[in-house]
Amino acid sequence: MKRDLIAARDRAGATRRAHSMPFGAQPLPGAGVRFRVWAPSQRSIGLKLDGSAEALPMRRDDAGWHDATVETARPGARYRFVLADGRRLADPASRCQPEGVHGPSQVVDPTAHGWTDAGWRGRPWHQAVITELHVGAFTPAGTFRAAIERLDHLATLGVTAIELMPVGAFPGRFGWGYDGVLPFAPHPAYGAPEDLKALVQAAHARGLMVLLDVVYNHLGPEGNSLQQIAPEAFSARHATPWGAAFDLDGPASAFTRGFLIHNALYWIEEFHMDGLRLDAVHAMRDDGPRHLLEDLAEAVRAAVPDRHVHLVLENPANDAAPLARDGAGRPRLYTAQWNDDVHHALHCAVTGEAEGHYARFAGETHKLGRALAAGFAREDDAAATLPPTAFIAFAQNHDQVGNRALGERLAALAPVEAVRAAAACCLLLPQVPLLFMGEEWGAAQPFPFFCDLGPGFADAVREGRRAEFAAFAAFREPAARDRIPDPLADETFAAAKLRWESLEQPEHATWLCWHRRILAVRRAEILPLLLRIRAGGDFVLRGDGAVSVWWDATEVTLQLDTNLSGQPVDGFGTPRGRAIWQEGAAAGDTLGPWSLRWSIAGARR
Template sequence: MSHPVAQPLCRAHRMPFGAELRAEGVCFRLWAPSHEAVGVELDCATAPLPMRHAGAGWHELLTDLAGPGTRYRFVLPDGLRVPDPASRFQPEDVHGPSEVVDPAAYLWTDAGWRGRPWEEAVLYELHVGAFTPEGSFRAAIGKLDHLVALGITAIEIMPVAEFPGARGWGYDGVLPFAPDASYGRPEDLKALVDAAHARGLMVLLDVVHNHFGPEGNYLWSVAPEFFTERHHTPWGAAINFDGPGSETVREFFLHNALYWVEEFHLDGLRLDAVHAMLDDSPRHILQELAERLRAAAPEREIHLVLENEHNEARRLRRDAAGRPLQHTAQWNDDLHHVLHVAATGESSGYYAEYLGDTRKLGRALAEGFAFQGEDMPYRGHPRGEPSAGLPPAAFIGFIQNHDQIGNRAFGERLGALTSPAALRAIAATYLLLPQVPMLFMGEEWAAPQPFPFFCDLGPDLAEAVREGRRAEFARFPEFADPARRARIPDPMAEATFQSAKLRWEQAEQAPHAEWLGWYRRVLAVRQAEIVPRLPGIRHGGAFEVLGESAVTVRWDGGKDVLHLAANLSPRPLDVALPPGRVLWQEGEPGGAWFLRWSVVEAAA
């Protein structure tokens, strides 16, 4: 019996914003309630075309003079020419014209893809520009087989929304619908997602809905109603999610989330710094975003990941069947901090809150958050909510990510800060933890390249960024010397960006090849032993403090019981060995940097 062959298909998200292709031509729509008259400047027309009022602050033009590939700008009454806030592509960067894109031109081959359950997730955070020598979406496809062989099941891509210049982390994006042209065209990102799905890899994208970058944000001129002085963030006036005009602002960001999931077939989003998405309305924007996304793709596994300094456990609640009611998981900074200070002994900044506090270590391992409502002196206020009732898979564990590496003055990776024995101990802890693990690109072979902060802003901002970066570290004793501060890499320099690029040939050289083999073996144990037990672990574990940086933890999986015994310190200590079949061990019992994972299995 023959089976029908899946035919290529098109995907497009219909938006009320921007440039939409129609049978009659292109419909341009701009929300600019403060302006009486707005025009559209086309690269194929001699003069701007006037837009008509469409009510409620909207301006609209349907014209057959434009089509796929047409470049255009909106023209404001004072003559200012601005890119489309909902541009799908910016071929000439943030100050240039937008380009009309036909989203249906890309033919997808992943018609049968429905995603993967969250419990199977092993995340790999990557920066497109530094991941390969070419630094492009297409080049990243060539490394996907490496990730599959490693044991990765999902890639998490740092923000790609159009940002100023040729290089940057992506958190200063200003055009949230346009994949950055330095990485390729929109169809190149689609090809990366398509290729990942063909290999069984999920793709999550980091999006920034809490602020716009300092250069190229024309929304202040187009629609100042996008911002509010009722709330303030570290970047200034907050985005207007709850004041006059907020209905349209909310729709802009809701459609942005839907756009990435529908038009680019992404498996989920990582929402950056949601504690800065300030909203006093009865239905918080985060709740509405989760509801809209899940309703739009009920047949798919959609995963929504939070970065949330407030540790709001309520956003991670599950229903009776264990499914997320809103958001799937949160980056667990507390877990990173307890493991980092155990391995390095560092006490600067917020690390002082964790160093030597083994109860926080046990709590972060067993229950997710170390701070669950207690005062955090470094922050100056209570932090967190009780999290022990959540399943461990509601938390994402890591020992390295872009923030924790790149926010260091020199961007050193963890391998430069501690011993191999310490690094193996804390890596084996988080990789086999019932929380979902996330590697940072190159971690699997102990890549020596730093990941310093880099950007490419215009001359009006460049010097302020340089000085601000150095001033940021002046309050730390190790940078009291101006000469040492002067050695902090210049974030504007091309060389700083180049220093972050992975050197893939090193993965085949000693000692990096040995690290790669070690990571593959640990992740194989996770796949075989931990992942099948995660659906049964519906709440946090129980821990006991044995000594400084030494704990035991147990998780009841309904049938089987998972055990961890760990001495995460350079001091020998007799640790009661856990019962059951040994899954993984580092070090020797009674020695430094010792841990053992084991499982007590239900009787057959």
């Protein structure tokens, strides 16, 4: 796949960056713009520039590419592709959609932004402490620029990376972003491409990495211009629960694989992102001889050999192979995976919930121990050989909060002592910790599912959302399901927005202080051990919801004793070594309800 990064310093010392793509609108040196789109089933495509009376014909080659060079076009020009039947559609590779996904695309000159972070090389992965955030709900304004105003809060908290939920353009004013349809264009409600670049640059100035959620298994149903222009790009054999799957292994796979790999490189190179989190990769159906995940990871790693770039998976299949390390302990392909098993085991322990995906973890304390010690809850020899930093641990995230019927955060479901114990497990675990925005101050705002789809999809989303929870005891009655927030209502989205003024209240200030202290302990005590913990740990059961877990860190042992139950549990043995953190009551070999202690001792024999 041909690719090229344009990166040069100007006279003022600013860096200009652009990822060169074989499709989309590319400003040319000197003057003019090249427009190019792949559409093998279209006999002809016209290029309609705003302000021009007629669409310009595009040249078609035998491979199905349509292109046109317009000498008078400039950055800022708005345009659409016009099909033979008269449909006017956005460019599937549009860099900017100022009027939304149903409006015209806009030509962008990526080199117009002067970057001032040329010295930034990222951070090693073991230093990662992540906050996941939704740009629209993170601040009252809900924009990239507004998020910059809160970066100092995160930096002083002890966070070293922000992870943005998907920002590729999606229909409507608000949504989670996982049904995006124009993956190269930042969602216009959040701001222009320049604004996202400003956010990345401001984060780097504070020592914060920026990771971006991307969706490479499907595009959403509304405003999907690629499916109308090039239906071949979607598989006739595979499907996803959310829409048509990309053709990754069929006749159109050369184009589609290139489209997605270029998207990954675009964010990494042109926006200087520090990594990507690939959503639901189990739904990237690829039966070809070489899975797209391999090609994509190798392309990214080859493109940026001089800085730390991290690739993260969400993979419910829990396959350890993509996380394999080389002889020096470096990721061959993917850096880490979201560890749902740790979340589910912790959640079951502190809430007692046992429905849905929690049913497999209810009362299964050994799964809690194994997930904390070695990543996956099932016995997996390959996973056990991975370093703990190959897994990302969390007590809350957008999925586990937002996919609840009412979108409640953990603090609404469990005693404060239990919530604190679960957080202390995650934040000092040798896995990489992740906080969901506002978790650090005990934010009370729910994070319900919300979207702003058009009339053709709205009723199906409402009905589907309520039907999804009909099997749960609390929502079996229609009247109970009526309490589920309407995903398309403005007030549902508004309810999810963080209330930063809450920090002035003692309860929330106390939570924030607690998180700052425990993350300071992580920096001082856990961080120096992480490169010395080369594989998963061991555990023993102490009782229902109670385990001891330890990891060999070369000459020393990191140990967690925890009782995530509402009753005292004894049999933990005499504490060994130096205590670095304690929650709740601990006396001798007994831990009180919702209690834990972390310690560092000499190596076990």
